[in-house]
Amino acid sequence: MIWHRSHCLREINDQPQEGGLLICQDALEVDLNPYMGQAQMVYLDPPGSSGNAFTCKLRVGKRGYESSRQAVQLPAYEDGRHPRDERYLRKIRKLIELSHLLLDETGSMFLHVTVDNLARTRLMMDEVFGEDQFRNQIIWSFQTGGRSKRYFSRKHDAILFYAKSDKHYFDITQVPIAKRGSRDNHMKRHVDEHGRSYRSIVSGGKKYIYYDDEPVFPDDVWADVSQMQQKDPQRTGYPGQKPQALLDRMVLSTTRPGDLVVDLCCGSGTALASAATNERRFIGIDNSPVAFAACRKRLSPYRLVCQAPLSQSGAMLDAAVLPGIGYYTVSINAYTVPEEELAGITRQPKDLVIEGMDLIDQWHAGLINKGVFVSYASSLREKQTPELETSLEVPLLRGTVAIMLIDVLGRRSLWTGTPAF
Numbered sequence: 001m002i003w004h005r006s007h008c009l010r011e012i013n014d015q016p017q018e019g020g021l022l023i024c025q026d027a028l029e030v031d032l033n034p035y036m037g038q039a040q041m042v043y044l045d046p047p048g049s050s051g052n053a054f055t056c057k058l059r060v061g062k063r064g065y066e067s068s069r070q071a072v073q074l075p076a077y078e079d080g081r082h083p084r085d086e087r088y089l090r091k092i093r094k095l096i097e098l099s100h101l102l103l104d105e106t107g108s109m110f111l112h113v114t115v116d117n118l119a120r121t122r123l124m125m126d127e128v129f130g131e132d133q134f135r136n137q138i139i140w141s142f143q144t145g146g147r148s149k150r151y152f153s154r155k156h157d158a159i160l161f162y163a164k165s166d167k168h169y170f171d172i173t174q175v176p177i178a179k180r181g182s183r184d185n186h187m188k189r190h191v192d193e194h195g196r197s198y199r200s201i202v203s204g205g206k207k208y209i210y211y212d213d214e215p216v217f218p219d220d221v222w223a224d225v226s227q228m229q230q231k232d233p234q235r236t237g238y239p240g241q242k243p244q245a246l247l248d249r250m251v252l253s254t255t256r257p258g259d260l261v262v263d264l265c266c267g268s269g270t271a272l273a274s275a276a277t278n279e280r281r282f283i284g285i286d287n288s289p290v291a292f293a294a295c296r297k298r299l300s301p302y303r304l305v306c307q308a309p310l311s312q313s314g315a316m317l318d319a320a321v322l323p324g325i326g327y328y329t330v331s332i333n334a335y336t337v338p339e340e341e342l343a344g345i346t347r348q349p350k351d352l353v354i355e356g357m358d359l360i361d362q363w364h365a366g367l368i369n370k371g372v373f374v375s376y377a378s379s380l381r382e383k384q385t386p387e388l389e390t391s392l393e394v395p396l397l398r399g400t401v402a403i404m405l406i407d408v409l410g411r412r413s414l415w416t417g418t419p420a421f
């Protein structure tokens with residue numbers, strides 16, 4: 001049976017583990033008034049100013065997820081035109097001001113920038129937060145990317161760390177790091193009267209003692225977190241994705257379980273994944289539908305409230321509902337997209353034919369009740385589950401049975417067999 005498109009005010013992912021709010025909209029246009037002064041930590045990783053446009057590599061179908069040889073490149077976001085571009089600078093400033101308003105008095109802000117934008121954004125942060133609230137200019141150094149012979153290769157990002165006020169909460173003991181053995185080799189080794197081994201060094205007339213069983217904490221140069229490798233299991237294909245270990249260090253040192261973490265340019269949702277796995281709540285916002293699709297998939301194990309636009313297109317869905325004892329079985333028979341809508345898309349390989357279930361990247365079955373779609377079951381293409389299920393079960397509760405799907409063009413659509421509104 002051919003299903004028709006439906007609407008909802010929001011989507012809820014019915015999961016027991018707490019997650020947060022996911023919004024696909026310009027962060028500067030979202031009504032965040034209910035959350036002012038509530039965030040314990042804001043991470044902001046805005047677009048840079050290279051003038052480049054970035055695409056997201058989305059694998060296609062079972063073969064794509066098994067071998068990565070079948071994919072499409074979807075437009076994701078664009079950098080500002082130039083580091084001095086007025087529009088770009090105004091936007092960054094507004095995002096910083098909004099972050100400041102969202103923070104609790106004990107809260108922290110981390111602004112992640114490339115060296116091109118460091119000087120200007122540092123001054124903005126001083127103006128908005130106050131110079132006294134500057135805590136660190138963290139250097140995240142890595143070895144990936146190209147090398148230059150015209151100047152020393154640029155192998156770091158800066159992360160500007162500011163406090164909202166002097167009531168700042170910070171607990172470095174939450175983020176111990178591995179000991180770097182070789183660093184201590186030049187020190188003398190000893191054992192004290194309790195049998196504890198330590199190393200000592202005299203510098204400037206003062207003796208420094210380091211016990212071998214004492215934890216070591218990071219300083220402001222983070223060289224122990226590598227960029228994601230090509231085959232990293234975390235990799236979503238979204239451009240600019242940061243490794244979760246980087247975010248874990250910021251989240252764990254500045255927040256406690258249950259606190260609210262906000263990311264106004266959340267991309268693939270790394271800060272949100274860090275918040276959720278560390279039992280913090282989150283609000284993630286991004287105006288790119290492709291970013292929303294990546295986050296929706298990545299955060300599927302958690303309870304989510306999602307607000308994102310539904311696309312209109314010439315796609316058609318053939319589906320069926322079979323009532324059982326205590327549940328409905330919801331099945332997809334076919335999904336088709338008109339050839340002209342697929343025409344402009346960049347494919348790998350170039351002659352890749354995308355048809356049938358390969359046109360779908362994730363789907364969720366649930367019920368629409370009072371304008372809210374609650375998703376009870378999901379099938380997501382992932383490395384571990386490259387093939388989509390064609391049937392899902394939904395509990396026999398009040399509401400209209402519906403399917404939310406996101407296709408390989410990153411388009412999100414809601415469908416029902418009977419009119420829902």
Ligand SMILES: C[S@@+](CC[C@H](N)C(=O)[O-])C[C@H]1O[C@@H](n2cnc3c(N)ncnc32)[C@H](O)[C@@H]1O
Pocket residue numbers: 025026027028045046047048076077238239240241242243264265266267268269270271285286287288291
């Ligand atoms: C560098 S990426 C963030 C990557 C992210 N930290 C991750 O780990 O995946 C920057 C993101 O900012 C988003 N963005 C740009 N302008 C925005 C705006 N006005 N509101 C919300 N998101 C925005 C872009 O769509 C892009 O996904």
